[in-house]
Amino acid sequence: MRIHCLLSLGLAASLCAQNEVLYYKFEGGGQKALNYAFNSPAPGEGPITNTLTTAPTASFVPGRFGDALTSGIAVSPYEANVVDTGWAPSVTGDYTWAMWLNNLRGSPGPGLTYVAGIPVSGSFRIYSGSSILLTVGNAGGTAYYRTVANIYQMATAGWVHVAFVVDTTAMTATYYVNGVAEPSTALAGLPNISGPTFTIGRQNATSAPSIYDIDEFRFLTRAATPAEILVWANANSAGSSNFGIGCDAAMSTASTPAIGNLLYSLDVTTSVPNTVGFMALGLNRNNAGPIALPVDLGTFVPAMGGCPWECSNEVTQLMVLDSQGNGSLPFPIPPLPAFDGVQFYAQGLFFGGPRGLMSTNPVGMVLGN
Numbered sequence: 003m004r005i006h007c008l009l010s011l012g013l014a015a016s017l018c019a020q021n022e023v024l025y026y027k028f029e030g031g032g033q034k035a036l037n038y039a040f041n042s043p044a045p046g047e048g049p050i051t052n053t054l055t056t057a058p059t060a061s062f063v064p065g066r067f068g069d070a071l072t073s074g075i076a077v078s079p080y081e082a083n084v085v086d087t088g089w090a091p092s093v094t095g096d097y098t099w100a101m102w103l104n105n106l107r108g109s110p111g112p113g114l115t116y117v118a119g120i121p122v123s124g125s126f127r128i129y130s131g132s133s134i135l136l137t138v139g140n141a142g143g144t145a146y147y148r149t150v151a152n153i154y155q156m157a158t159a160g161w162v163h164v165a166f167v168v169d170t171t172a173m174t175a176t177y178y179v180n181g182v183a184e185p186s187t188a189l190a191g192l193p194n195i196s197g198p199t200f201t202i203g204r205q206n207a208t209s210a211p212s213i214y215d216i217d218e219f220r221f222l223t224r225a226a227t228p229a230e231i232l233v234w235a236n237a238n239s240a241g242s243s244n245f246g247i248g249c250d251a252a253m254s255t256a257s258t259p260a261i262g263n264l265l266y267s268l269d270v271t272t273s274v275p276n277t278v279g280f281m282a283l284g285l286n287r288n289n290a291g292p293i294a295l296p297v298d299l300g301t302f303v304p305a306m307g308g309c310p311w312e313c314s315n316e317v318t319q320l321m322v323l324d325s326q327g328n329g330s331l332p333f334p335i336p337p338l339p340a341f342d343g344v345q346f347y348a349q350g351l352f353f354g355g356p357r358g359l360m361s362t363n364p365v366g367m368v369l370g371n
Contacts (some may be wrong), residue, residue: 038241044089046245065217074211082211100165119205120197143191181235262337279352284314
C-alpha cells in the first residue's frame with residue numbers, strides 16, 4: 003500500500019515537509035548534491051569534496067532509492083567523500099535526523115568513523131564507534147546517545163534506516179531502526195547545536211570519514227512522528243530543489259512532486275510585466291547533449307555573462323507572464339507508480355530586464371511519495 007506524504011492533490015505542504023532544513027537524495031551526479039528540503043533556509047546545493055582513490059571512486063553509488071553518497075575509508079591515510087551543505091545550524095529545540103546507511107565496501111568494524119556533523123572539534127556529530135551509532139556534541143546536554151542495535155552489522159548486510167528524534171517537551175531522545183523505535187533515553191539537557199556549516203560524509207577535515215554509503219539524509223528542526231519515520235523507512239519520498247542562481251528571474255514550487263499531485267507547478271517571478279519566454283524541461287543537469295553543464299549564457303549572449311544554465315532541454319514550453327511579471331507552468335504528476343524515482347530539471351529564459359534576457363534559477367524534481 004502506497005503511503006503519500008503530501009496532502010490531497012498538493013493543496014498544502016504536508017507535515018513531512020514542515021521544518022525540514024536538509025533533505026539530500028544524492029540524485030543527479032556531478033560535483034554537487036541538491037538539497038530537496040521544501041522551503042528550506044539552507045542552500046539549495048552543496049559542493050562535494052572527493053579524495054577517493056580506492057574504487058568505487060565516483061561520488062555516487064547505487065542507493066536505497068536512486069543514488070547514494072559514496073563512502074570513504076577510515077584507515078589512515080583517510081579517503082573521504084563529503085558534502086558541505088552550507089547550512090549554519092542554530093538549533094536549541096526539537097530536532098530529527100535520519101538516513102539510510104550501507105557498508106558496501108565491507109570496511110572493517112570501525113574504531114571511529116564520522117558520518118555527519120559540524121566541522122569544529124567537539125561540536126555536534128553523528129559517528130560510529132565499534133558496532134553502535136552515536137550522537138553527541140550538545141545534542142541534548144553533554145550526554146552520548148547510542149543505538150541499541152548493531153548498526154555496523156546491519157549496514158554490512160545491506161541498507162539500514164536510522165533516525166534520531168529529540169523531543170524537548172517530553173525530554174526524550176529516541177532512535178528508530180528500520181522504522182521501529184528503540185527504548186527512549188532521558189534527555190540530559192536542551193540541545194545547543196550551532197556552527198559555521200554542516201557536513202555529510204565526515205565531521206571535520208582531520209576526523210575519520212564515514213565508512214557508510216549514505217542515502218536520503220534529513221535534518222528537521224522538529225520532532226518527527228513515528229508514522230513519518232515509518233514512511234521514510236519504506237518509501238521513496240518526492241522532493242523539489244531550488245538550486246543554482248537566476249539572473250533577474252526566479253523559479254520556485256508551491257508543493258512537492260508527489261505521485262498523484264495533479265496541481266504541481268513551476269512558478270516564475272520577474273519584474274517585467276507581460277513578457278514571454280520559454281521553460282526548458284530536461285532529464286540531466288550535468289550535460290545537454292555534448293555540452294557540459296553548467297554553461298555560462300554569456301558564451302552565447304555577452305550581456306548574460308555570469309548567468310549559468312544548468313538544465314538539458316528535452317522539452318521546451320512557451321510561457322507568457324502576467325501584468326505583474328509572474329507565471330505558472332502546470333506540471334501535473336500522474337498517479338502512476340512507474341513515475342516513482344523519475345528525475346526532472348527545469349529552467350526558464352525570458353525577454354526583458356537590464357540584460358535583455360532573464361534566466362531563472364534551475365529546479366530539480368524527484369517524483370515519489
